[in-house]
Amino acid sequence: MTDHQPGTVYLVGAGPGDPELLTVKAHRLLQTCDALVYDSLVPKEVLDLVSPACERQFVGKRRGHHSVPQPSTNAVLVEMAQKHRCVVRLKGGDPFLFGRGGEEAAYLAQRQIPVEVVPGVTAGIAAPAYAGIPVTHRAAGSSVTFVTGHEEIDKRRPSVNWRSLAAASDGLVIYMGLHNLPRIAEELMAGGLSPETPVAVIQQGTVAGQRCLKAQLVDVADKTRAEAFKSPSIVVVGQVIDQQVEACRPMPAAVTMPIPF
Template structure:
């Protein structure tokens, strides 16, 4: 894909979703932009195979964020994008998953536009859809689930002060997909049960979804925290809560 470089003093910032990890799930548009980028500011969860798609002459800046190991503050990352766009034509903010699904893409877009720099969003496949699919779990099914809620399980480091109404979510959706919830899993599972979900409600944790090293841990709201402790299961992972997880077991029996 060829992009026409800007002739004005400012370039353009592209907020590109890299997808969940499998390089085959990177969009053609996103790949084309990477191939002619001047600068790429990328996140920690972008897979090495996708980083290889970047123009070899491009400047690459690691802005990865992992819990307790932030290489750059969000404000600093946004400022880098603004500064680079003032003398480079194609500046890419490369994010795992989709920029607008718990990826702070909206915050970055707002700041960049306020600085007078044009922005284009290139959506990516989010892990909340792709990882369950790779694990054989459809997030909707006419016989199991006709509604799904995507929610963040990540709160500010140091203290769990929930802003999410887990009780309302427990009552309002048949399938719940929780991003970044491993650290706060004990509080989340407790609040979902207090909100009315049966302790025997199935839950699946999926780590490194869509990558060769993908692994799953299946349990219930009552057992999953102990299972995580016993197995040493760690982030990055998403959680899927609901009867839809039984679909995978049914398929396995019939397979």
Template structure:
């Protein structure tokens, strides 16, 4: 095991972090990260890990490089395992080599975990292959921001200009006029295509293509700033043809997800696939029951029931936690029929070896009742419903009206998440929020406990409100809001699709 891991975080897309990097982040005592390392990676850190931000943003450093080196050596010498997270690759214009030298000089061990460098990834996400058989067989990576203390420049502009290689400049936006002039003075054709990709691979990515003679003026007119990659070469002509990432329907749209953190990842992943900038603002906390004696009693007496009806993924998870803790498995369901409200709940059951006997076409209690009645539920049918402690009573009430004997089994309880609304208010005030999504009545109620309705109304109609179904929409209307978006199918994928087509 090394004292310090110099980890490449990649260019920003969370999916481009390597598996090895994630594993190290999950075990390290200290996580040190840069401005360009996506802060979403912090979720992988241990709950008790120390998180240290060191900045390094285009000349505005929270901590200068020499101080970073000193801090790494000092903390590692204390016996702490450090994950040093750097944007892109630690050895490609990342000053990782300098940090490694300092660690070696102090007698400390280190390991390098390479990352995907922005010079390859950002152009690829903008439809620009840095090499292509019809255009060029080589690529040159160049810093656009040299060490100002060097006595002599390391650039040979005549070589760059006469080369047929694709030229990729890092950290060069401020020096773009100088870069373009030097290349043209060295003999590079002024009509050579040039592309700029800002925030490559992130939901805020934007790109443009110009020519060497016009790029400085065009970039200024369009407000292109750091961090941007500059690509020079005929491969840039493929941008419009191959630019796949910027075609995503929600690219750059800020979407607030109010689901509980335990539930949010799947929805957030779907939204990110559509290009959205996801802000997780969990309004609900999912908590186990303080005493599981009642759950154990119900599991021990499973033979007394004809049907077990699961109404949520959380219900399945909590029920199974106790089931397995009792040393039991799916055989405990022998002879029982099982229903699942919604495809996600059904999938959670299937992952545990239970194929539901019934999944309704519409994922609301009223349709569940009619479907169960069609499948033989009648007077005297015994039904167990593992669910949240507080939930809608329509399902058990309607089943009882049909003569069924229903036992509600609380397997978890929901609470108000303690996260404050300040971060959301900042995003709203900055105009970074386009949609707020609600996936249950509880998310609506808790949202407005954290953020007063009057605060949200200030940002309408720019901010659109999306509800998963009519029950949630009715709760939202109780606070004086009309949902702008509601899918026909009351599922998470359908809600994401409705946002994408709005």
């Protein structure tokens, strides 16, 4: 490719881990791309779909480890687009849901690099589904909020108001919330949620090692600590957990997700 004819960057959702949950378009692009830029939470079985001739670049982020800064990832995408016709930026879940896909799309568009989004199945729906938990249910609530639990609750200007969310939604699906779960639970109870509100924590959703813990809001942090739950885990809060249907649970795929520490 030349500087005047950059390739296309596809922001592709890899889904929650089970390779069979890839979209048809994502599968096709993985098999035909010239370059791959990928994150931490992509299992080997998905990476194996890519041609050995494809140029690969890892840009994952992990808690407590040196991470690739977002500006460096942006620069890698531009570099790859100048060299290759088809670049896949592979992200766990969906690229536009807590995946910084919007930032990367804007950065590329500002530099006149063609960019296309390929949505993926998000873990916030898939992990509860593989545990038999519907995130909405007519008998248990008509609203659900997807929220990140990654930010530090004690920072000066938190963008997530957990006390307001306690009264604003029938159910919560919390991404990256395991580390802050003790304080999240405290804030939700301070906002009016009953200590007996049911909570489910699903670790390694859709893949080998999946397990689900059910508890009450008041003791969920202690129970997840006692059971040594690790990331990646999805936390579901609300009465929908009482609608769990064991019979409809799919079998997790026989693949293992990388665990970000």
